[in-house]
Amino acid sequence: METILKEIGVETYLYLSALLFSIGVFGILLRRNAIVMFMSIEIMLNAVNMMLVAFSTYHQDASGQVFVFFSMAVAAAEVAVGLAILVSIFRNHGSVDIDNLKNLKG
Amino acid sequence: METSLVLLLLLAPFVGFLSNVFLGKQFGRTGSGVLGTLAVVASFIATVIFFMQVNSTKEAINIHLFDWIAMGKFSIGFDILLDQLSLLWLMFVTGIGALIHLYSISYMHDDENTHKFFSYLNLFVFFMIMLVAGSNLLIMFIGWEGVGLCSYLLIGFWYKNQDYNDAAKKAFIMNRIGDLGFLIGIFIIGYLFNTLDFVALKQAILAGNGTANLALIGTAALCLFIGASGKSAQIPLYTWLPDAMAGPTPVSALIHAATMVTAGIFMITRLNFLFELAPDVKMIIAVVGVFTALVAAAIGLVQNDIKKVLAYSTVSQLGLMFLALGLGAYEVAVFHVITHAFFKACLFLGSGSVIHALHGEQDMRNMGGLRKAMPVTFITMLISTLAISGIFPFAGFWSKDEILLTAFHGNTVLWVLGSIASIMTAFYMFRLMFLTFFGEFRGTEEQKHHLHESPALITVPLIVLAVLAAIGGAINLPGNNWLNHYLAPLFKGHEAHHLDNTAYMLMGIATVGALIGIGIAYSMYISKKQVPEADDKVQGLHKVLANKFYLDEIYMAVIVKPIYALAKFSRDYIEKGLSNIVFGFGTVADGLALQGKKMQNGNIGFYLFAFVFGLCSIVYYLFFVR
Numbered sequence: 146m147e148t149i150l151k152e153i154g155v156e157t158y159l160y161l162s163a164l165l166f167s168i169g170v171f172g173i174l175l176r177r178n179a180i181v182m183f184m185s186i187e188i189m190l191n192a193v194n195m196m197l198v199a200f201s202t203y204h205q206d207a208s209g210q211v212f213v214f215f216s217m218a219v220a221a222a223e224v225a226v227g228l229a230i231l232v233s234i235f236r237n238h239g240s241v242d243i244d245n246l247k248n249l250k251g
Numbered sequence: 252m253e254t255s256l257v258l259l260l261l262l263a264p265f266v267g268f269l270s271n272v273f274l275g276k277q278f279g280r281t282g283s284g285v286l287g288t289l290a291v292v293a294s295f296i297a298t299v300i301f302f303m304q305v306n307s308t309k310e311a312i313n314i315h316l317f318d319w320i321a322m323g324k325f326s327i328g329f330d331i332l333l334d335q336l337s338l339l340w341l342m343f344v345t346g347i348g349a350l351i352h353l354y355s356i357s358y359m360h361d362d363e364n365t366h367k368f369f370s371y372l373n374l375f376v377f378f379m380i381m382l383v384a385g386s387n388l389l390i391m392f393i394g395w396e397g398v399g400l401c402s403y404l405l406i407g408f409w410y411k412n413q414d415y416n417d418a419a420k421k422a423f424i425m426n427r428i429g430d431l432g433f434l435i436g437i438f439i440i441g442y443l444f445n446t447l448d449f450v451a452l453k454q455a456i457l458a459g460n461g462t463a464n465l466a467l468i469g470t471a472a473l474c475l476f477i478g479a480s481g482k483s484a485q486i487p488l489y490t491w492l493p494d495a496m497a498g499p500t501p502v503s504a505l506i507h508a509a510t511m512v513t514a515g516i517f518m519i520t521r522l523n524f525l526f527e528l529a530p531d532v533k534m535i536i537a538v539v540g541v542f543t544a545l546v547a548a549a550i551g552l553v554q555n556d557i558k559k560v561l562a563y564s565t566v567s568q569l570g571l572m573f574l575a576l577g578l579g580a581y582e583v584a585v586f587h588v589i590t591h592a593f594f595k596a597c598l599f600l601g602s603g604s605v606i607h608a609l610h611g612e613q614d615m616r617n618m619g620g621l622r623k624a625m626p627v628t629f630i631t632m633l634i635s636t637l638a639i640s641g642i643f644p645f646a647g648f649w650s651k652d653e654i655l656l657t658a659f660h661g662n663t664v665l666w667v668l669g670s671i672a673s674i675m676t677a678f679y680m681f682r683l684m685f686l687t688f689f690g691e692f693r694g695t696e697e698q699k700h701h702l703h704e705s706p707a708l709i710t711v712p713l714i715v716l717a718v719l720a721a722i723g724g725a726i727n728l729p730g731n732n733w734l735n736h737y738l739a740p741l742f743k744g745h746e747a748h749h750l751d752n753t754a755y756m757l758m759g760i761a762t763v764g765a766l767i768g769i770g771i772a773y774s775m776y777i778s779k780k781q782v783p784e785a786d787d788k789v790q791g792l793h794k795v796l797a798n799k800f801y802l803d804e805i806y807m808a809v810i811v812k813p814i815y816a817l818a819k820f821s822r823d824y825i826e827k828g829l830s831n832i833v834f835g836f837g838t839v840a841d842g843l844a845l846q847g848k849k850m851q852n853g854n855i856g857f858y859l860f861a862f863v864f865g866l867c868s869i870v871y872y873l874f875f876v877r
Contacts, residue, residue, distance in 0.1 A: 173859055247853035 158199035165192035179231055179241035183224075190220050257314050257331050260297035260341070261380055263290045267373035275366020284356035287369030291352050291376050295345035302338045309740065311335070313386060313450070320389075325445055332386030332449060335738050339585065340383040340517055343592045344510045348376050350712040351509075354600055355501040357708035358607060368408060368499065375401035379510055383517060387447040388437045391518065395433065395482065398511045399426045405506060406498040418494040425491040429481015433518075436474035439467060440525070449521060456524045465528060472529040475522065476536055479515025484566050485573055486543045490802055492566055496558040500603030503558060508565050508599050509592040516572050516588055520581045523742055527579070537577025537661070541668045544570030546800065548675035552682075553796045555783050556613050557602045560683050564639065565595055567672055571654050574669055580657040582738045586727045587654055589734075590646035593723045594635035597716035601632035604705040604713065605687060609698050615686040616782055617698075622688040624702040627710045629688050631717035636684050638720040640677035640765045646723035648762075653727070656757050670764055677768030685776035686783075693782065729754065 165188055172185030194213045201209025235241050267290025275283040305312065311334030320327040333341075352372060359365050375398055382394025400423075407419030441447055443464060444455045479485070484492035495507045506512070519526060519536070526533055544567045551563030568591050575584035606613055608625060622629045638645035641652065651673055658666040692699050704710070727734035775781050789797050798804075850861075 170863060174856070174863060177856065243855040246855060 155199055155203045158195060162192045162196040162199070165195070177242050177244055179234070179243055182243070183227055183231070187220065187224070190216065253312060254314055256297050256300060260294050261331065261377070261384070263293040264373040264377040264380065266290060268370045268377060271366050271370035271373060275370060278366065280360055280365040281356060283366035283369045284352070284359070287373050288349060288352040288356065290373055291345055291349040294376065294380065295349050298338065298341040298345050301333050302342055305333065305335060305338055306737065325441070327387055327389055327447060329390065330386035331384045333384060334741070336520060336741055337383045339589070341380060343589055344379050344383060345376065347509050347592055347596050348505060350715055351501050351505045351596065351600065354709055354712040357706050358501055358603055359499060371401055371404045371408070372505070375405070375506060382514055386449060388440065389447050392433065392437060395514060396430065398506070398514065399423065399430070402495065402506050402511055405502040406495045408498055408502065415497040418497040422491040422495050425488050426481050429478045429488055432474040432481070433478025436471045436478060439471035439474065443467060443471070453524050456528065462528070468525065469529040469532055472526050472532040473535070475518065476532060479518055480539065483512050483515030483569050483573070485539050485570060486546065489543060489547065489566050490806065493559055493562040496562050500558065500599060500606060503562070504596045504599030504603065507562065508595040512565065512569060513588045513592070516576060516584055519576050520585055523581045533577045533579060537574050537665060540570045540573025540577055541665050541672070542570070543567070544574065544672040545668055548672045548679070550796055550799050551679045552675060553783070553793055555615050557605065557615050557683060557687060558613055560679055561595070561598055561602060564676060564680065567676060568595070568639070571651065571669060571672065574665060575654045575657055578657050578661040581742055582735050583650070583653040583657055585738065586734055587650035589726070590638065590650040590720070590723045593716055594638040594647055594720035597631055597635040597713060597720050598639070600713055600716065601628050601635065604628040604709050607705055607709070608702055609694060610701065612694060612698065615683065617694045618687045619690040620688070620692040621702070625704045627704055628713060631713040633684060634717040635720045636680045640680050640769065641673055641761055642765055643762060644724065646720050649724035649727060652758050652761055655761055656754055659753070659757055670761065673761065674764040674768045677765040678772050681769045681772035682776055685772060689777055690780060
């Protein structure tokens, strides 16, 4: 583990993580397809996961990696629920374009 | 033993009230009347027992029923004080009250709400007993308000007539004005002496506690007098009493002649030690009293409604009583209260008998010649009229003469004015008698056909009261002065008038004056057979008098109209302004919400953008600004 960090510094992981997170944010903000937005959320989650793992290795503390497992489990559950909702929306509306989903308007 | 007897005295009319309210319909018309009468008779018997006791022992009875209010050093007990004064008052309140209840059984028999009438009447007697027998000012105030309430209920008893309702409201509101004065007086007394109990107050004042703050005591006395002038119908608050004649005649007799309107005199007599410290206020009382006597008598000269004449006569006589009070002759005022209760109750009941016989006719221009048809009513009313006019040896002669004698010794101007008032009294009372009972009958043929003497239930109370009006003066004959001795413990520095030449001369003058008044009335209405003109034909001074010095109109213009204008101003400007301010808040909030609503457009992309933007702002603030 440490050898990897010696070869590639921890800041590189941070740059990559920040880059992935930003890609996720822009994906959320710019894309209109709900499934793509969903994928963007996953990218953001995984960016954070990667940062946690990197710091965990850097600090020689395993609890960060344990935390990532929890996070992945929750993300899996979230994906299951989220996809189910999307399927349901598609059945009702015939599309998953979020510009067409304005029923929550106050 | 004494406590239970007091409870009987106090609660019998209240029980009568409750049973008539809740079960009156079941008792039937006569039944509810009999019940109401018995309740008052029970009180009367209890009063007589106490009266005998106090008259022999000369000791006041003070009975503590329960503690009422206790705040630090200031405490008010619910006590009943039965001393010479309150028992005397209770005697005629319950005694005449019982007679009038008896009379009402027949008089109100054809009314659909007989049980209601008797329940109100019982409630009135209950409150009147509270007023008279309470041992401190607060209990008196409860009774004071209670009798005002009953007066209101009974004036407006025939509530389907809007004029009667207006008269009831007028009486109530006018009394409220006086009550405010009374209440302020009570507050000042409580502040000064830290007690409201009559006995304790008297001790405090006799010990000289109050002399340090005479100005405040004078204010208290003036406020109390304002209260008394509201209840006892003195200038400027008297105009409700003539209108109060809208109530059934027994009510006029009981409340607006014999008992309730004397409450003011009772209160001042009760607090005589306080008023003695305020000579200026006493002077005001005397002047107000004599002017009320004069003004009311003048208005009474030209009234054509038989009850209105009696009402103004009542106001006038009350004025004479206040004259006596103002001159410090409390026992004389009390004497006149008692004789007045006898003959005025008799006169009102007699007028009720006449009205009853004529099926509701109250205008004397449509009466006349009733002497033959109604001999008992005629004779009893004649005796009472002689009494009120001050003819020897009837009751009114003695009491009125005492007042005038006191006035003569006090202030000659007051004596002259009082004498003029009593000459006018003799005139208008005999005008009433001549128009009603002499000459030819001026009503319709149908009424003439139905003329009849009233039944025994009506005539018996009349006879009893007429006998009392004839011999009632015996309680305080000059030289005997039973009443003065009886009341002596209440007053300090009391002096009986001696029968000297001045007294005889004044008696002579008063009698001659009364005879002159009667003579004028005789020549106008018997010899010349005049009948008062129709209302729209009267001229000059007569018109001013017939319109009661336009006092109602003046009050309307000076007080009621400005208050209406103020109310209209408040409604149109102040309230509008206030509600616009409140409305403005609503409009602003509404506008803000309308703008905020645009943010909630349902566009998920926008929501997400706002979310990210917000988060970025927070992060920026936390890491870069701080």
